[in-house]
Every structure is written in structure tokens, then in C-alpha cells.
Amino acid sequence: MSGAAAFGRLIGAGWILARNDALLPRELDALYPPSVRSLAAALRLVSGGPARQGRPGERLARALERLGPVAIKLGQLLSTRADVFGAEFAQDLARLKDRLPPFDTEVARREIERSLGRPVESLFATFGAAVAGASLAQAHDAVLLDGRRVAVKVLRPNIERRVAADAEVLALAARLVERWSPAAGRLEPRALAATVIRATELELDLRLEAAGADELGAVMAEDGYMGAPKVVWDGVAKRVLTLEWAHGAALSDPQALQQPGLDRPALADKLIRAFLAQALDHGVFHADLHEGNLFVAAPCEITAVDFGIVGRLGPPERRYLAEILWGFLERDYERVARVHFDAGYVPQGHSVPAFAQALRAVGEPVFGRPASEVSMSRLMTQLFEITALFDMRLRPELVLLQKTMMTVEGVSRRIYPQHDMWAAADPVVRRWMLRELSPAARVRRLAEDAAQALRNLARMVQPPEAVAVAEAREASSSALLWFAVGALVSGAAFAAAKILF
Incomplete structure (x- = not known):
């Protein structure tokens, strides 16, 4: 795609958001400064009809669905943070996780036969309609000839071309933001965009996802906090992936948490510990743990699916993460601050004690309080303001870690609103510290x-x-x-x- 074409698509994306009153939604008018309020009113002149109907989350979901897979990924992330954006807004975006319109089953069958080089009937006794549709692929319920129930994932037709076009638009948007918004520079827009683009590109080869599922399945088995379906290697190709059926109900199903005998506090604890054990103990973690990729069963069993995005941490990053978490658990803000300087997260020209004081201002008001009593939107605003004072910039190599931490905490809050993330993290971090430090x-x-x-x-x-x-x-x-x-x-x-x- 040429630069002009990418710019045209970027303008088109803005137009779609404006048409759906999702760019500067009318419900937030009271929060806009006068100049932005005037711009919002002008944009609203082009919105109307069915596109303007519904709640803000519904309108944004419609717009993101039209904008394509990369935009849908953003919507999935937003949908996990009901504590930040509100329960209603998050629920309206939840359909982007696994309830997108499916493509025809016959198209999927032809793709399977072309990719595997064999008839569908030579592997599957039955092959059903799509049971879940995501941004890049959809899943079908099937039964192998040996009687095992499996999920067969098939990439959407022409999805590679769509992702390539979206990637150019995202890269252009990042360059424009970096050029015209100096304040956003510390978020490293271009590096962030490159990380998102690369992760999405890797998702387009389902052989890599099969390998990720196999590797993480072995890692998860060591800890027992989370499980993964086994890979059926005879049903794996670049555009096709076959896994054994995941036990339980998809967490994106509103009824999943109403299962009899479900221990919701223990379930929330297990989710946090599963992620931290993967990242700290093994340096490899499932980096797309939203509700659509998690199945739960009583009393507190979690099974993860969709291993297209795998995050990795080297030994130094694992040590920094563990020391930062441990410092917060012990309320040792001086230690947390020093680790930030040692890791290069804060430039050396600043004062360690001053940064420790700033961390204390954020940490003390929320430490030990249940999640239901903590305003995450307020906390995140404070963190952003404080980190700006100390010239902290986004670390591209930690983007997947930060994104997954944000998602996991949001999901655990939905499972159990009173969840204490720090108490859940303590045994995993304590074990790592005792062993490694x-x-x-x-x-x-x-x-x-x-x-x-x-x-x-x-x-x-x-x-x-x-x-x-x-x-x-x-x-x-x-x-x-x-x-x-x-x-x-x-x-x-x-x-x-x-x-x-």
C-alpha cells in the first residue's frame, strides 16, 4: 500500500468513528474543554441515522468491527477494563472477543482440505458450524475419527491482506502522533505500533500458534494454575489449527460465572498466579488472556486457548519485574524506585528518593484495599502524571507484558470484584525471590x-x-x-x- 493509500484509509477510519459518534462521544461533552467541545459538535453533524444509535460502547464496537482486525484487538483490550471504562461500556465491547460474524462453513472446509492436503473426512468424523468468530479466525466444533472432540481454528479468507493494510495505517498514525503530539512521545508510538504489528503478523501462521500451545501447555502443567488443550498435530497447517476441546464454559459467556460450585475468589487468584508464574519462572507467557480465550469450570479450573500471541522475558526483565512486585508487596518504595533506575526505566538524572516518594503517593492509598474500592481510572491517571514528571518512556520490549498485566487484572476483577491482586501475587513472587535473589x-x-x-x-x-x-x-x-x-x-x-x- 502506498503512503497516499494509507493516509486515505486513516482518514476513512476517522470518518467511520465520527459517523458512529465514537470519536468524541456526546456522552462525554461535559468533560471536553471548549475547543474540543466545538470540534465534537462539528463532527456530530456528519453522524446520524442508525450509526448514531445505541450506547457509546455499542457504537464503538460497530466502528471497530468495520475498521478491521487490528482495531478489533484494541477493542478487546478495552473490554477487559470495566473498572476503568465502566461495566456497561466493557460489556458492549465484549462481542468483539469471540462473537464476530462467521464466514461460510463450506469455505472453511475447503481451506482445511487445501492446507492439510487431505479430505476433511479423512481426519474428522464430524465437522460442525462455527462456534466462535474472532478478528483473525473462527473456530469449529469437530470430532476426530478416534472420538476425541476438538476445536478447529481456520483463518479468515484474505485476512493477511487486511492485516497488512491495517499495519500500514497503524504505522502512519503512530508517526503522525509522534510528530504532532510531543507529549505522547514518551509512549514511543512508533515502537508500540511495531510491536502490535509484529505480534499480529505472527498470529497469521497457525503452525507457530500450535508450537506456542505445546510449549505453554508444558509450562502450565508444571504450575497447575492453568491448563491448555493438547495439540492435534495431524490437523495443523499454516492456516489451520486443531486442538482438543477446552473443558468448561467460555468466560465471555455471561452465564459462565453462574456455574454451580464455582469458587470465584480462588479462580481470580489462579488467573493472577498463572500469569506471574509463566512470566517469572519460565520467561514465557500467554499474552492474550482476555475472557474470550479463557474457559472456566467448577470449582476453580481455568483452561486457556488461542496461543497466537506469546510473550517472552529475558532474565534481566524477569528480575526487574519480580523486584518491583516484591517492593510493592513489602511497601518498600525505595527499592522499587532503585530497580526502575537500575533497569533504565527512569533516566539517571532524576532523584531516587524523589521517585520513591512519588511511588508512595500512588501506592499507599490503594494498598491492601479490595478492588471494588479502588478507582482504576483515577489510579492510572495518577501514574501517568507521575511517570511524566520523571521522563519515563514506554519500553517496547515490555509492551506485551504490560498489556497482559492490564488484561489479567481486569479479568480477575470481573471474576471477583473484591479481588486483591497483591495478595494473589504474593506466593508466586515470594517463591521467585527466595529462589533467585x-x-x-x-x-x-x-x-x-x-x-x-x-x-x-x-x-x-x-x-x-x-x-x-x-x-x-x-x-x-x-x-x-x-x-x-x-x-x-x-x-x-x-x-x-x-x-x-
């Missing part, structure tokens, strides 16, 4: 760093033929080093318990 762990990392330093030094000062000899010597040196520090380890484990408990 204890004195014993620090000694282990010191030994590993020393060994790596010896290897690097050998390569710097010796010719290639001497490296092998140096590595042999380094092995014996490492053994001596481990012998020297071995006596410290048992005592360090005890010290760790004293520090953390």
Missing part, C-alpha cells in the same frame, strides 16, 4: 560470572590453539572456586529465609 542464588551467579569472565579473558589474550588448554584449566579453577564458596551455600539458604520471612 537469595544469598545462595547470588553466590551461584557470582561463580557463573567469574567462570564467564575467565572464558572471555582466555579468548582475548591467547591464540585460538591455546583456548582449549585455557578452558581445561578454567574448569579446574571453577571447581576450586565452587569448593571455596560451597561452605557458604547452606548458610546462605538459611539467611535467605530470614531475609524474606
Whole structure:
């Protein structure tokens, strides 16, 4: 798509939002400054008829559905934050999760046969109509020849072309925002757009999703907080994915939380702990945990589906995340502030104590209070204002983490409005801290760093033929080093318990 075409589509997107009175909705008139109120009134001249009818969330959902898959992804994120945007608004957007109009079943059958290179009947005993329709694909209820019930995911026709066009429009919008809104610069619009675009592109190859489902299924099995359906590899291709049927009811179903015997507080706890265990313990996490991708069953069983977006964290990011969460749990704002500086999240020119003071101003009013008593919209406004004072910029490598944290917290609040996210997070973070930041762990990392330093030094000062000899010597040196520090380890484990408990 040319730049002119992308600009034209961007104007078209604005027109669709304006036509649906979703750009500057009339319900918010009292909050607009006079200049914006005048603009809103002018835009409203072009809206009317059926497009203007309904509540703000209904109008926005209609507009986003017309705008395509990337816009729908945004709507899905907004729909998880009833605490920020209101329950009615979130519910009106909920249809974007898995209730979009399906394409014809015969089209899906032909795509399966073309992708797998075999007749549908050679794999499935029955193949039903679509049971869920999302922005990129739809799912069908089917039964394998061996009797197992499965869900078959098939990409929408021509979806690759639509995503490519949307990506160019999003990239253009990000460039314009960065150019004309200096205040938005710290949100790194172009880097954020690139992250969203890349994640969406990866979702268009269902072989990658199958691999993600398999990897995360193994990770989830270790912790037990969440489960994943098994992959049926005979039914996997670039545009087709077959998974065993997920147990329970989709959380996007309004009746899902009314199941007899459902332990809603425990369910909310499990969701938070599942995400944190994946991110902290394994460095890989399901990065699209909205209600449409979660199935629940009594008493507190959670099964995740749709592994198209997988987030990953390296060891440094995992350590920073754990230390920040631990600092908040302990209300140690000085520690939280220092981690932000160590990680480079806050420029070094600022004061650590001043930033700690700012964090305390945000954290203390909400610590330990149930979710129902915390205004998330107010809290997020405060955080945005405070981080602006300290020149904090969005970290593109953490976009998926931040987006998933926001989604998971929103879903847990919907499951149990009085949920305490910090209490739910405590055992997972405490376990990670004891294992990875204890004195014993620090000694282990010191030994590993020393060994790596010896290897690097050998390569710097010796010719290639001497490296092998140096590595042999380094092995014996490492053994001596481990012998020297071995006596410290048992005592360090005890010290760790004293520090953390």
C-alpha cells in the first residue's frame, strides 16, 4: 500500500468513528474543554441515522468491527477494563472477543482440505458450524475419527491482506502522533505500533500458534494454575489449527460465572498466579488472556486457548519485574524506585528518593484495599502524571507484558470484584525471590560470572590453539572456586529465609 493509500484509509477510519459518534462521544461533552467541545459538535453533524444509535460502547464496537482486525484487538483490550471504562461500556465491547460474524462453513472446509492436503473426512468424523468468530479466525466444533472432540481454528479468507493494510495505517498514525503530539512521545508510538504489528503478523501462521500451545501447555502443567488443550498435530497447517476441546464454559459467556460450585475468589487468584508464574519462572507467557480465550469450570479450573500471541522475558526483565512486585508487596518504595533506575526505566538524572516518594503517593492509598474500592481510572491517571514528571518512556520490549498485566487484572476483577491482586501475587513472587535473589542464588551467579569472565579473558589474550588448554584449566579453577564458596551455600539458604520471612 502506498503512503497516499494509507493516509486515505486513516482518514476513512476517522470518518467511520465520527459517523458512529465514537470519536468524541456526546456522552462525554461535559468533560471536553471548549475547543474540543466545538470540534465534537462539528463532527456530530456528519453522524446520524442508525450509526448514531445505541450506547457509546455499542457504537464503538460497530466502528471497530468495520475498521478491521487490528482495531478489533484494541477493542478487546478495552473490554477487559470495566473498572476503568465502566461495566456497561466493557460489556458492549465484549462481542468483539469471540462473537464476530462467521464466514461460510463450506469455505472453511475447503481451506482445511487445501492446507492439510487431505479430505476433511479423512481426519474428522464430524465437522460442525462455527462456534466462535474472532478478528483473525473462527473456530469449529469437530470430532476426530478416534472420538476425541476438538476445536478447529481456520483463518479468515484474505485476512493477511487486511492485516497488512491495517499495519500500514497503524504505522502512519503512530508517526503522525509522534510528530504532532510531543507529549505522547514518551509512549514511543512508533515502537508500540511495531510491536502490535509484529505480534499480529505472527498470529497469521497457525503452525507457530500450535508450537506456542505445546510449549505453554508444558509450562502450565508444571504450575497447575492453568491448563491448555493438547495439540492435534495431524490437523495443523499454516492456516489451520486443531486442538482438543477446552473443558468448561467460555468466560465471555455471561452465564459462565453462574456455574454451580464455582469458587470465584480462588479462580481470580489462579488467573493472577498463572500469569506471574509463566512470566517469572519460565520467561514465557500467554499474552492474550482476555475472557474470550479463557474457559472456566467448577470449582476453580481455568483452561486457556488461542496461543497466537506469546510473550517472552529475558532474565534481566524477569528480575526487574519480580523486584518491583516484591517492593510493592513489602511497601518498600525505595527499592522499587532503585530497580526502575537500575533497569533504565527512569533516566539517571532524576532523584531516587524523589521517585520513591512519588511511588508512595500512588501506592499507599490503594494498598491492601479490595478492588471494588479502588478507582482504576483515577489510579492510572495518577501514574501517568507521575511517570511524566520523571521522563519515563514506554519500553517496547515490555509492551506485551504490560498489556497482559492490564488484561489479567481486569479479568480477575470481573471474576471477583473484591479481588486483591497483591495478595494473589504474593506466593508466586515470594517463591521467585527466595529462589533467585537469595544469598545462595547470588553466590551461584557470582561463580557463573567469574567462570564467564575467565572464558572471555582466555579468548582475548591467547591464540585460538591455546583456548582449549585455557578452558581445561578454567574448569579446574571453577571447581576450586565452587569448593571455596560451597561452605557458604547452606548458610546462605538459611539467611535467605530470614531475609524474606
